[in-house]
Amino acid sequence: MISYEENIEVRGARVHNLKNIDVTIPREKLVVITGLSGSGKSSLAFDTIYAEGQRRYIETFSAYARQFLGGLERPDVDKIDGLSPVIAIEQKTTSKSPRSTVGTITEVYDFLRLLFARAADAYSYNTGERMVSYSDEQIKDLIKSAYSEKKINILAPVIKSRKGHYRELFEQIAKQGFVKVRVDGEIKDIVKGMKVDRYKTHDIEIVIDRLKVSDTEDLDKRLSESINTAMYSGNDVLMVLEAEESVPRYFSRDLMCPSTGISYPTPEPNTFSFNSPKGMCKKCNGLGHVYEVNEHKIVPDKKRSIQNGGIAPLGEYKKSWAFKQLETIAKRYGFELSDPIEKIPEEALQIILYGGEEHFEVDSKTLGVKRSYNIDYEGIANFIQNQYQQADSTSIKRWAKEFMDRKTCPTCNGSRLRTESLYFKIGGKNIAELAQMDIAELAAFFNELDARLEGNQKKIAEEIIKEIKARLSFLLDVGLDYLSLNRSSKSLSGGEAQRIRLATQIGSQLVGVLYILDEPSIGLHQRDNGRLIRSLESLRDIGNSVIVVEHDRDMIESADHVIDIGPEAGKHGGEIISEGRPEELMSHGTLTADYISGEKEIPVPKKRRKGNGKQIVLSGCTGNNLKNVTVKIPLGKMIGVTGVSGSGKSTLINETLYPIMNAHYFNGVKKPMPYKSIQGLEHIDKVIDINQSPIGRTPRSNPATYTGVFSEIRALFAKTPEAAIRGYKPGRFSFNVKGGRCETCQGGGLRVIEMNFLPDVYVDCETCNGKRFNRETLEIRYKGKSISDVLEMTINEAVDFFEKIPKIYRKLKTIQDVGLGYISLGQQSTTLSGGEAQRVKLATELSKRDTGNTFYILDEPTTGLHFEDIRVLMEVLNKLVDKGNTILVIEHNMDVIKMVDHIIDIGYEGGRGGGTIVAEGTPEEVAADLKSYTAQFLIKELEPSRGKALSTTNS
Structure with missing residues (x-):
């Protein structure tokens, strides 16, 4: 047994905003790191512990190998002891390739391919008959028994239903010593210059031998030689034609239809792969x-x-x-x-x-x-x-x-596979039909399959089925029962992709590994939280250490050890403010402790808004798993769309409603999922979708440029007396444009020094010292600050600094209002989390003058948010609705759901078991519907306020 230290000791961590912290993390425990958004959780877990583990692994390679891998920068930490191999499971969607599916990521599809290659029954795509294959010895015995004392022709098929005159073929056959051929059912002598009508389709077979099957001494030898020659000429297929008969019997070493003679090559795993030329549909190249x-x-x-x-x-x-x-x-x-x-x-x-x-x-x-x-x-x-x-x-x-x-694809009907591959079946199903089933249905199929297999087929399949069932059970354990194996990985949410990777890791049964996860509960309904926590505990129980960056109450309460980072975010965070068992955390008086103990809470509103009496009615939605859904969306309210993962929320809102509205108001081109009709679009004047995609894909993008506030700041600098004297325009203060930027680093502020087999080193540009602009530009100052100084300010600092400039102040204040006061104006967009990117987008929209008639769609805006951040966010959203706008939120977080005015609950289950509206109405009305899974958790959130009579008058 490998001996490890009992703890992971981190000493002097200073990555990003961490303030030289020391922390002791117990090994082989479930450890939760929590705290406000931006407090430094990810800096400790990913940018320090994981980065060091990865760097140490890379350093085990030779110097020669490292130059091809690209080195990793050493995190800013004094030392880390007790570190074992580290695996990070982050929120990134696993693959953008259209060929990547849930089945290929989890390797379940690879085991299915092996199962079909070794144990499936093949059927003819012409007649549906079971395909057969024979050895040469079996063919000889069958001929002797079936044609005893009869005259037969042994034929080798060379042309099957093809056009051509075939003069060269007949000459070639004659040169090989054969004298007769069967053309379109008629046996003929081969004559010089022989050919057939080139515009008609023909069947041509070589007559290999003509004999009487009688019990003579040389029969065995003659049959063996004839079979061998026929197989060689006929590409492993031969035909036996009884004299005076017109219908031959086929025999093949490969799988073959006994009636029509079509044959399939011997199956192998690649026969069932849509990524291999041997298995993919030729029309769509395996894309479906x-x-x-x-x-x-x-x-x-x-x-x-x-x-x-x-x-x-x-x-x-x-x-x-x-x-x-x-x-x-x-x-x-x-x-x-x-x-x-x-x-x-x-x-x-x-x-x-x-x-x-x-x-x-x-x-x-x-x-x-x-x-x-x-x-x-x-x-x-x-x-x-x-x-x-x-x-x-x-x-x-x-x-x-x-x-x-x-x-x-009209050829494969979306199955991605060639026709032959779809006619191999196990338990009456082909591999594409199994890939279309959701995980729960597939698991049930394999549980019943054992009883249906017998003999050698059962013996061959036994071990493969065991592996498949194990992997399916892990996917069920992490709440992914609604996914199907053919689901494209591009369509997975961050939480789903993370839980798939988690299930794969559980299946690998590694021991002594440190796993670091980033909010695995994202996109998961409260009902499935317990299953996820049990999965993490099973990972811990087999001898691994599990660190989870998380805000979820259930996860924090289930942890063995909790580390709370704060006290606030950004420059005011980066310190360990509490650590210990969850029950010890309660006595430490931190923000997290106050919310978990109930000292603080996000209150249930005393009144629910009545709305403006108008509504949008979307009818007949049948996309994905939606079962002809008709939904009524009241306007002038905050609406929560809830339901278990995979129930159809995103299909209804993101894939059907939003594309319709976007096309109506802005001529959007995305095609909505199928629906019959929509009414009420005239009641609003625009739609805004605020999702979690990055605000920019390059380090040059930042919150200042995205929100447009940087344009105002540059214009302000251009109006200063010194800039006016020098004739500087706003473009002079852009780090993306020649003129004002530092040309040595082209406005990047950093230079990359390539070190071959050592990690690339990033150093401040020696010309501008990381300030991005040239000396002349930096000489222009507003209230004593250069343009570079302004970019380094946090939003909180910038709000005070630009208080007297209304245009700039309004935009900065909205970023502060959504809880992002801790980020800096010039922070690279690539370093923002999904939740932070979403709130920057929200702030951008809030800073615009709204019409009071806008429809906002937010998809899980609480991602990455602490309880306190959620409270701040809800205050902002409520202000928007109070102005008359409509906000629709797809959400699982009960703190948000209890605050909305109207709930649309979709279910009952995920996948095929979902796609219907289970309950609608105020949170109180939905909580009374015991059929709804959401209601079972919502009722607990509303209980403290049950004594108060809720008014339904307008707030």
Whole structure:
């Protein structure tokens, strides 16, 4: 047994805002690190402990190998003792590849492929009969018993239903010494120059041998030689035709249909892989969908003429080769480019779209003679299709996609696999049907499968099924029963991706590992919290250390050890303010302790808003698992959409409602999920979706640039007397534009020193000392501060500094109001968490002058938020609703759900068991509905306020 120290000792951690802290973390325990957003939790867990563990692992490689891996910077910490191998399970979606699915990430699909390759029964896609395969010895015995004392022909099939004259083939067969062939059911002698009608389809077999099956001494030897020769010439298939009969019997070393003779190659795991040429559908290359040109997008309005831009990809008339061709087509079919497209003959329109070749002559009006013209036109639709398939440029592909629709592949019907792969079955199901089942359904299938298998099939499948069942049980344990194996990993939320990786790690059964998780409860309903906690405990119980960065009350109370970081966020955080067992935490008087003990709470509102009496009614929603849902959304209220994970919340709101509204107000192009009708859109004037995608993908993006406040600040600096004298414009104060920025680091503030097999070193630019701007720009000061000093200010500091400038103050104040006072104006957007990015977006929208008639959609805005942060956020959202706006929140957090005016609860279960509206109404009305899982937890939140009669008058 490996001996480890009892604790992980961190000494002198100074990463980001950590204030030289020392912390002792017990090993083989479930440890929760909590605290306000921005207090330094992730800095300790990921940027210090995980970063050091990863760096030590990389350093075990040779110097030669490290230069290819890229080194890792040493975190700013004095020392860390007792560190074991570290695995971080973060909130990042696992893969952006369209080929990555839940099945491939968890390896369940890999085991399914192995199971089908070794134990599946094959069936003919022509007749549905069970496929058979024989050894040469079995074929010989079958011929002897089935054709005893009969005359037979042993044939080798070489052509199956194909056109051609086959003269060369007949010559080749004759050279090999064969004298007869069977062509389209008739046996013929091979003669010199022999050929067949090239325009008809033919079946051709070589007559290998003609014999009578009688009990003679040399029969065995002759049959063996004939079978071997026939198998060689017929590609492992032979036919036996009884004399005077017309229907042959097929025999094959491969799997073969006994009636039609079609054969499948011996299955292997790649036969069932949509990422392998051996298994993928040839039409869609294993993606399950294809892009097809939509004629209506090419010609959106048939009342317009070609000259006026009626053909969208070409635009308005200009002198180009394409329009020259169109003029030639117009001459041939007697129309003008100025005619409305609806007046153009259908035959001509088909040539314009799909191309054609033609030579024609037209009388010249001026010369009185005939002029010759050639049409050789590819067709606009064909051109777009070819550009999409063959162009190397991403922008050209994106242009082509504007005129195409994504459709389920017509060949494989979305299964991604070739036809042969879909006719291997176990328990009556093919591999694509199993991949479509949700995890719970699939687990039930495999629990019953044991009893249905027998003999060798059971013996072969036993070990594989055991592995599959184990992995499925881990996925069930972390609350992912509603996912299916063919679900694309691109569509997973951060929480789902994290829990999948957690299930995979539990399945790996590693021991002595330090796991660090970042809010695994995200996107998980309260009902499933217990299952997640039990999964983490099982990881701990087999001998691992588990550190969880978390705000969830249940997780904190279930921990063995809690570390509370604070006391506040940003520069005012970074200290250990409490540590110990959860019960010890209660006596320490921290913000976290006060909320968990009940000293502080987010109060239930005394009144629920009545709204403005108007509503949006969305009818007949059937996307994904939605079961013909009709939902009524009251306006002028705060609405909570709740339900267990996978019940259909995101499908209804993000995939159906938002695309409809976005298209209506802003001409958005995203296609909504199927629905029948929507009413009430005239009651609001715009929709704003505030999600958790990053505010920028480069370090040059920051909260100041995203919210637009930096433009105002630059304009302010340009108005200072010194800047006016020098003639500086606002662009002078941008670190992205030549002129004012430092050109040595191009406004980045840092230089990267490549160290080959050592980690790259980031150093402050020696010219500007990390200030990003050149000396002349930094000489311009407002109230004693340069533009670089302003970027380094926290939002809290900047609010005080710009108090007298209304335009700047209003934008900064809204960022402060959503609880982000601790971040700096110039903080790189890549360092913001999903929750912080979402609140920056929210602040950006709040700083705009609202109309009082806006519809806001927020998807889990409490991600990464402490109880106190949630209280601050809800105050901001309530102010917005009080102005008459509507806010719709998709949420699991009970502190938010108890505060909304109207709940739409979707369920009952996730996946196929979801997709219906379980309960609607005020939180009190929903809490009384015992069928709802949300109600069971909501009722506990409302109990302290049960004694107070809740008024339904307007607040």
